[in-house]
Amino acid sequence: MKIETKYDIASSVNIGAEYDKGVKKLFKSKEIIVPIMEMVIPEFEGCSQEEILNCLDLASITSDEVVSDAPVSETDEYRIRGEDTELSGGSDKLIRFDSKFRIRNPKLSEENILVNLHIDLEGQKSYTPKNPTYPIIKRGLYYVARDLSSQLGVTTGKTNYADLEKCYSIWICLEDVPVKLRNTMTEYRIRKEDILGETDEPEEDYDLMSVIVIRMGEKSEERGIFDYLNQVFVGNIEEIETYSHIEWEEEFKEDVAMTMTGFSDVLVRRGREEGRKEGREEGRIEGREIGQEETTVKFIWSLHEMDFTDDMISEAVKRPIDYVQDILKKDAPQ
Template sequence: MPPSEDQQTDELKKAYDAVCKKVLAEKGIIANILKSCVKEFEDSSIDEIVHHCIQGTPEVGTVLVEPDAGITRIQNVQTEDKSSTEGTVFYDIRFTALAPADGQPIELIINIEAQNDFNPGYPLLKRAIYYCSRLISSQYGTVFTKSHYEKIQKVYSIWICTAPTKAWSYTITRYSMKEENLIGQAEAPNSDYDLLTPILVCLGKKHYTELTGLLKMLNLVLLDNISSDSKVKTLSEEFKVTTTPHLEKGVAKMCNLSEGIEKRGISIGKAEGISIGKAEGISIGETRGETRGIVRSIKALMRKSGLTIDAAMDILDVPEADRPRYAEIIEKGIH
């Protein structure tokens, strides 16, 4: 039995996500992320980060790790932590990096996640904090053993969100632990408590030419509908990302898969939109409960077909004058 339209679309999306993670794992792209987001790299050049800081080859969701089973773990390639009590956690991209601190190198364990769903049913920030916690706890048995907690390495979990709410669009937010004296003036070394940092990097609906810095680069790579040649050229000229056959192939595949997903989503969406609309009893402008039905239809179409809110409203023929109201209702529901 041939796969259904939904199954084919899901396979396209899985393939796109896999290629997306590999492109983001390019050292030149990682270097730009580190320089803009991680304070230890603020004064380092892209070239220095690429050639002297990033350790080994960043792994992309390929290594199975079972801490509770006593399996030996390799620090640079651990992309998944599996615990009998905590379930399974997959890391999109994981690697270690050396950064200068007081003239001495320090080792950081860094995790980068690409996230399409800004409202997966829980605060995304809490998941980022959980990932940081797992990155620390999984150091036992590799970075340190017994009571040598002084060897714990600082961790970062950087989340790149492609479809945040309007309030979060085009923001980069970093969270960290801080010392607070309640009584007296005791002072611990910053390195003893500044050990985990979640970061949210949020994009939006703008074209990359309207942006600057890291947001421009990520928007270009992940969201903009332009040729793969143009993307690679801009990455090389503006962001000092070395052009490699692997990068060219990855970006080209991303563009092809994105186009396929869009075409298939629109095709499915037209049929589903009509079906959903009928099921919800939608008749624009007729019933008192129309708003709830239309909102539910828009959200269902976005969820099932992977369309943007604007594309979903296009398919449902929502009048232009009514669109801001529905968009606002859906965004408020996201919070």
């Protein structure tokens, strides 16, 4: 990508409008997906990231169908695409998946037998949606049930229940998480409980649906899924690479830096919300300014690491060049 093109993108970013699109774009990229699989999916316990990448069906990762006069982005060639992002059948409710893909189940697959996991990865702004209000877990269960049922029927040509493969629906919730639930991850799944007598049936015959809810909170000091996702949402490429060990393409780094600015409105709102809780006008102003300042600093460093000149960065962030140079004289944000 030409430096002029990167400059145009950086200068035209709208952080509010880009949020949802940015989440979906990142969750279709193998560089972001693989560490999540490593830290969240039990079937990959003990697997290296390279092994997980080899299990990933790159052709199956969803890509929203776009009707546009504009050419397809050159970065799309390393973004996974394939499975339908929409499901609708008969009188069923139409649902759209943020990112949906298949990945080989290393626990059940053998040399001549391929068994997949079907993964739905959702970025959710609010843990407590409004208009209408509903529990995220119920939506997750509905999504995973629909994903399972879609494996049989006219579309797939399969009718044998033995062909059903396990489905995961993973929900990453950023805001409106109750204090006692912040920085928690919970799995909801089907388990066997003998009521009378004891049975010994293969777990893979009934363990077919799992919903994992990741509830974000304050910045985590410990390395792990919460720290990784926080680094993703603020665009800290250097820290993200400490988690994502597979080879990154240069085009993807550029794409990440531009996409991440779409998440900065979360930081701004968090700062504003902290101010409201204090109940003082100065608290609201301070919270808003802290969020905006932190976002701007991280964006400046992202552009600097991609060899943008100080003048170009100044124009992109709408700040004086002296301000940009002062930021770059300090240590990069952690």
